[in-house]
Amino acid sequence: MKVGVPRELKDNEYRIAITPAGVRELVVLGHPVLIERGAGEGSSISDTEFERAGATIVPDADVVFSESEMVLKVKEPIEEEFPRLREGLILFTYLHLAASEPVTRALMDSGTTGVAYETVEFPDGSLPLLAPMSEVAGRMAPHVGATWLEREHGGRGVLLGGVSGVRPARVVVIGAGMAGLNSAWIAQGMEAEVVVLDKNINKLRDIDRIHQGKILTLASNRLAVEEACLSADLVIGAVLVPGARAPRIVTEDIIKEMKPGSVVVDISVDQGGCFETTKMTTHSDPTYVVHDVVHYCVGNMPGAVPHTSTYALTNATLPYVVALAEEGLKGAVQQDPGLAKGVNVHQGSVVYEPVAEAHALEFHEFDALS
Numbered sequence: 001m002k003v004g005v006p007r008e009l010k011d012n013e014y015r016i017a018i019t020p021a022g023v024r025e026l027v028v029l030g031h032p033v034l035i036e037r038g039a040g041e042g043s044s045i046s047d048t049e050f051e052r053a054g055a056t057i058v059p060d061a062d063v064v065f066s067e068s069e070m071v072l073k074v075k076e077p078i079e080e081e082f083p084r085l086r087e088g089l090i091l092f093t094y095l096h097l098a099a100s101e102p103v104t105r106a107l108m109d110s111g112t113t114g115v116a117y118e119t120v121e122f123p124d125g126s127l128p129l130l131a132p133m134s135e136v137a138g139r140m141a142p143h144v145g146a147t148w149l150e151r152e153h154g155g156r157g158v159l160l161g162g163v164s165g166v167r168p169a170r171v172v173v174i175g176a177g178m179a180g181l182n183s184a185w186i187a188q189g190m191e192a193e194v195v196v197l198d199k200n201i202n203k204l205r206d207i208d209r210i211h212q213g214k215i216l217t218l219a220s221n222r223l224a225v226e227e228a229c230l231s232a233d234l235v236i237g238a239v240l241v242p243g244a245r246a247p248r249i250v251t252e253d254i255i256k257e258m259k260p261g262s263v264v265v266d267i268s269v270d271q272g273g274c275f276e277t278t279k280m281t282t283h284s285d286p287t288y289v290v291h292d293v294v295h296y297c298v299g300n301m302p303g304a305v306p307h308t309s310t311y312a313l314t315n316a317t318l319p320y321v322v323a324l325a326e327e328g329l330k331g332a333v334q335q336d337p338g339l340a341k342g343v344n345v346h347q348g349s350v351v352y353e354p355v356a357e358a359h360a361l362e363f364h365e366f367d368a369l370s
């Protein structure tokens with residue numbers, strides 16, 4: 001199967017949907033890979049590196065789309081890309097179709113099969129192609145927090161790890177899932193005092209087992225959250241209730257009582273945020289201050305580290321890319337029902353129920369045999 005990878009066109013998107021390692025894997029298995037010239041530049045991967053791995057560099061996206069049977073992207077197509085969609089093409093990317101009727105209709109009208117990273121599932125219902133970005137955002141949060149804790153950035157001027165004879169910063173992480181666990185881990189590695197809260201005691205047990213008391217774990221409830229936040233220099237919000245808006249766990253009253261110059265990083269902002277005072281910000285203007293507390297609420301944190309994010313994302317997508325290339329759509333989804341969950345639009349129909357519901361479109365059961 002010919003696989004194509006264009007440059008991402010969405011504003012401020014620097015990732016690319018394949019790495020040289022992915023190219024080599026596909027090429028060795030007999031699947032030619034076409035990459036648009038310069039598509040890896042934003043992630044610091046050169047055309048030469050892709051060529052060395054066996055890819056063919058082509059001059060523009062029109063060639064990528066027209067000559068490939070499957071196109072790999074990072075973000076959903078934008079309007080400029082709609083005319084390149086066509087019947088029989090497989091498009092494997094983050095699609096977020098429930099949030100966009102125009103993209104849904106562009107896939108339906110063109111007859112492109114849209115396979116969405118974000119709805120591919122593992123047998124336990126977890127989402128393997130979303131997890132790597134939570135890992136990146138989680139690991140970034142203590143770095144970001146440390147920067148904004150500096151006095152010149154409006155913080156209270158506390159060094160995260162302290163120094164000999166001086167207390168380190170106290171970092172409170174709310175949510176012990178993929179993002180929260182990684183935040184706590186990095187903050188502890190930077191020698192801060194770290195407290196993690198979660199409603200799910202099993203998640204806290206895992207942290208205790210791994211970190212053996214170096215990270216304090218607390219069952220999450222109103223009083224525990226309040227006490228933890230009032231003693232914190234940095235609070236990281238990393239909760240998720242799948243399919244729902246994030247619960248507003250930290251109230252404005254708590255924010256009012258926090259130490260002046262303390263910092264909150266709300267990773268959960270993409271689901272509405274877990275601080276009552278959260279509003280979405282961007283990398284170009286990442287923070288604002290409420291009641292003397294610096295708020296960092298960037299919705300696409302991994303965008304700041306596209307090289308790492310590209311590798312993290314493609315490590316997770318590559319096995320599915322290989323399965324699709326080797327087996328074709330039908331064979332691959334028959335072998336892996338979790339990948340079948342990724343198919344959102346097929347042969348002009350919406351085959352993923354929440355997308356059909358979101359846009360009041362007719363839902364058709366996906367039949368891999370058709």
Ligand SMILES: NC(=O)c1ccc[n+]([C@@H]2O[C@H](COP(=O)([O-])OP(=O)(O)OC[C@H]3O[C@@H](n4cnc5c(N)ncnc54)[C@H](O)[C@@H]3O)[C@@H](O)[C@H]2O)c1
Nearest residue numbers: 133134137175177178179198199200220239240299300301
């Ligand atoms: N801002 C960004 O750039 C960015 C990047 C990646 C992910 N995210 C977001 O980060 C959030 C976390 O993702 P994740 O993959 O870590 O999710 P996850 O499912 O792995 O973990 C979420 C955790 O929150 C806990 N939780 C739920 N309700 C709670 C409550 N009331 N009190 C305490 N804990 C509670 C759950 O028990 C779970 O352990 C999601 O909203 C995700 O979309 C944001």
